[in-house]
Amino acid sequence: MQTFGIFVIFVIGSTLAFPWPWKRQASENSVQADDAGSNWPSVSFSFDLKFSKLRKFYVHLTKSYVDVDIITTFFQLSDSEQQCILNAWDNMTNSNSYQTPNQTAAEVVNQLKAACPNSASAIQVLADKITAEKDRYAQQYMNFINTMPQSIKDADAKLWNALQTLNANDGYQNQTALKITLVPALESLQHIPQADLQTLANNAPFLAPILTGNSGSLSVLIQAAIDMINNGKVTNEAEVKQAMQDIWRYLKNELKQVLSDIDHHTEASLPANVDQALKQTIGNQIAKSFQQLAKIPFLTVNIDQNNDVYEISV
Numbered sequence: 001m002q003t004f005g006i007f008v009i010f011v012i013g014s015t016l017a018f019p020w021p022w023k024r025q026a027s028e029n030s031v032q033a034d035d036a037g038s039n040w041p042s043v044s045f046s047f048d049l050k051f052s053k054l055r056k057f058y059v060h061l062t063k064s065y066v067d068v069d070i071i072t073t074f075f076q077l078s079d080s081e082q083q084c085i086l087n088a089w090d091n092m093t094n095s096n097s098y099q100t101p102n103q104t105a106a107e108v109v110n111q112l113k114a115a116c117p118n119s120a121s122a123i124q125v126l127a128d129k130i131t132a133e134k135d136r137y138a139q140q141y142m143n144f145i146n147t148m149p150q151s152i153k154d155a156d157a158k159l160w161n162a163l164q165t166l167n168a169n170d171g172y173q174n175q176t177a178l179k180i181t182l183v184p185a186l187e188s189l190q191h192i193p194q195a196d197l198q199t200l201a202n203n204a205p206f207l208a209p210i211l212t213g214n215s216g217s218l219s220v221l222i223q224a225a226i227d228m229i230n231n232g233k234v235t236n237e238a239e240v241k242q243a244m245q246d247i248w249r250y251l252k253n254e255l256k257q258v259l260s261d262i263d264h265h266t267e268a269s270l271p272a273n274v275d276q277a278l279k280q281t282i283g284n285q286i287a288k289s290f291q292q293l294a295k296i297p298f299l300t301v302n303i304d305q306n307n308d309v310y311e312i313s314v
């Protein structure tokens, strides 16, 4: 169940996923000190960033993409109710039970209600809105897939079923399960005729570079996955490396595009008190992620809210 804290997750989970607000900065003093004392080549770096910029980014992201009703419903709860839900969510996502892949959305909602009984009805309203939002995206995807050639519909359904089966049985570590479940799904992807791939590329141009490029990087990687599952190794290592580099370059370009789209997206306008509460909560969650980083033994984390600088160094 990945959807309940959609805006909280944006903040907690992906603070580290967007490296671009970070400014890389040489820390020459420590390099010199290390060089003097040791022959060992040392690596040293530090990052600092403006807390206010990071917060601005996440507030913009949330106001651009999360349904206004969801934001408003949550932030119109009292402070203590908001805090209760955030704490309960943190507890659940940190506990082992959350890792159990068979935990259903309804179970998660019930656990949250049990932890915060005063907000039970608001939690249900939020859960219903989030489910509706999720269904809307799922429906858009299905509408798209339904216009595709039969070979693509079949491969999509096979892959989806295989992943569901593996999830339900915790099968990703089980070679037999991978062989009988995932390999046939991967093979059905490989067997999509070129003309059908071209149809897909025409309708989803962002996929074109990996679907129809001369290099065939995607099919090299699919074959590599099949080889790894069947034999534990690949025989064409150089080719696989090249394909991975191609795909990596593609993903980096896509990420740039995504970040640029986010930057230019129109924000929803919120009631002033909700807007203020959203900023506050996002700021708190970012500060919390930095506190988590401070627990990592080899990182030095310096939080200076007055001067708006958050610094990490090794």
Ligand SMILES: *[C@@H]1O[C@H](CO)[C@@H](O)[C@H](O)[C@H]1NC(C)=O
Residues within 6 Å of the ligand: 084, 087, 088, 091, 115
């Ligand atoms: C979260 O977990 C802590 C310790 O396990 C517990 O004391 C606290 O009551 C829990 N909070 C919520 C909101 O469930």
Ligand SMILES: *[C@@H]1O[C@H](CO)[C@@H](O)[C@H](O)[C@H]1NC(C)=O
Residues within 6 Å of the ligand: 100, 102, 103
């Ligand atoms: C989920 O799976 C675990 C281990 O596979 C099992 O112990 C637990 O009872 C299951 N929970 C539900 C609700 O099915």
Ligand SMILES: *[C@@H]1O[C@H](CO)[C@@H](O)[C@H](O)[C@H]1NC(C)=O
Residues within 6 Å of the ligand: 174, 175, 176, 177, 180
């Ligand atoms: C691995 O998967 C196979 C096929 O699904 C199953 O029969 C077997 O019990 C699984 N082994 C383990 C250790 O879960």
